[in-house]
Amino acid sequence: MRGSFKVSAPGKLFLFGEHAVLHGQSALVCAVTQRMSIIVKMRPDSSVRIFSDLGEFYTDLQNIQSHPQFRFVLSAISSQAKYLRTGFDLKIESDFSANVGLGSSAAVTAATTAALFEMANRERKPLDIFQAGLETVRKIQGTASGADLAAAVFGGIISYRMQPLSIEKSDQKYPLTVVYSGTKLPTTKVINIVEEKRQRHPKLFASIFELMGKSALQAAEAIKKNKWQKVGELLNINQGLMDAIGVNNRVLSEIVYLLRREPEILGAKISGSGLGDCVVGLGSIQQDLSYQILPVEISTEGILFLNKKDVVRVLLGGKNISAKTSASAFASSNIALCKYWGKRNEELNLPVTSSLSVSLGHLGTRTKISFSSTADRIVLNDHELANDAPFARRLISFLDLFRSRGEKYIVETKNNFPTAAGLASSASGFAALVLALDDLYEWRLTKRELSILARLGSGSASRSIFNGFVEWQRGSRDDGMDSFAQVLAKQWPELRLGVVTVADEQKAVASRAGMRRTTETSKLYRSWPLQVEKDLRNIKEAIQRRDFELFGKTAESNALAMHATMLAAWPPLLYWKPQTVLVFQKVWEMREAGVPVYFTIDAGPNVKLLFLESQFNVVREDFHKLEIVTPFIR
Ligand code: DP6
16 A cells, blocks of 8 residues: 555546436447546544545544535445555545536546555456446435446446446547536436436337437447547437437527537537536537537546556566666756647646757756665755755655665766756756666666656656657657657757856746646636647748748747746746846847847746857857857767
């Protein structure tokens, strides 16, 4: 059992058969990218404390009390309590509100049950977690098909039948448009309304449910063959069937027809029990609606143990066996030309977008690591840090991921760029540390795997494992196993960077906090992924064609667009100093005068000029104190 860990499970969306499934028919339900997470911290006593945005509740493992807000979690705990020896703190986090029908009860039940399996050291078999979760849900809801729970446990698109139990998963994906109608009637209420009608017209309802079940199976077949047009048609037909059982209303109809007018939407129907809640359209929407569009995508991932430690476990297996006595490695720093700004997962440093950087050649970090017989010791640029200094704390908690036998380390890390140059040291710092660890333990990981490990330390460090132009792929997996950097084949020996140092103090708001503030509050952030998509294409093309104008223009406008998203955050984020703006203006004046020079700027006040060797003297004349970097000449 571990001291602290995190488990998450996806929300769900019904595609077909939501009512029919309760009458023994098949349904089709998919897991979505929005998730619920459970963070568990074991306690030395028997207290059980639950925390969420909805409130807190304290009880005891020996005598678990109930609470209406935490029914599912508490019922799951009660049924697994016999396997546990100590209490724990359990924090619930959600990417979505319980008011929209994305299946928060199923997701929280799946994640809590999985967490309880982990706490009790029970093997995490998905089917066992599903069965235990279903027992919990049925204790509370009575009738529950378990289809939403199957999506939460297994992920992907699930073809589901209750009796005899059948769960078939498909990993296919297609864009969805999900629109919330603004209201939701509790599922049990809608089920009761339908049940009353069914009792009046049992034969009619039986045949409608049968049609719904058949459609679900036909849709599952069509999805296997990637025949999405067919799935769209089936959705439209099933909207009619939902109407026939009386779960449609005016708003839902209006949304269905608005979606069907969209050129890329292949079909639309109510999703979930109806009489409110959501409409699902198959395909992407081009225009804005006056109704709330939920940013929902199909996810192939079910329950995930989303810890850095789990990622390390997957990558290293039991590899921390042999070790040298010491090892050392160098990693170049890097500057993004198309920036990483915003995380889709903060624990694992998974970015919202891909990014592209150029490494800084000889400027970087050399790190030596060896074992300590006493405590961890962190030496930065020849000065030993207190272990509670922020940088030391960050390194030590990163090193915690790798200690398999309680080993302690001495880390001596040295940046060869002037600290005053304001270059990010976390990128080369974590990359060099990971390279040194790979050598120390003789893991012999691939660069791709090393890039994933470095990302766990700092996002931009994933790029510092490589030299030259480097692209960090966003990836789409929730565990981040496809989010790593790769080098671009093309080089550009004439490319020069000039670092203009405006200030060398610590930035007031660290990248992590700045990104969070921007993604949470900045209206402009919505347009950022689109801008990055275009900029990435242009930068790669510019590198390919050695088109310096396109290169410089794209990098400069990408950096300014990133800062625009920050300015639109609340409270506003401004990393610039007055001199920063003077440097921008100087660059613009030079361009006016025909000198091809551009700039880029990270989350700090210092500016990095981009120019070609041929302009070296002109740029030098205008900027006297300039640290020149030759990325491709070592
Ligand atoms: C503006 O990699 O330092 O430099 O992942 O939280 O450690 P963490 O952030 P970090 O962020 C770098 C942001 C940037 C842009 C970039 O390098 O792409």
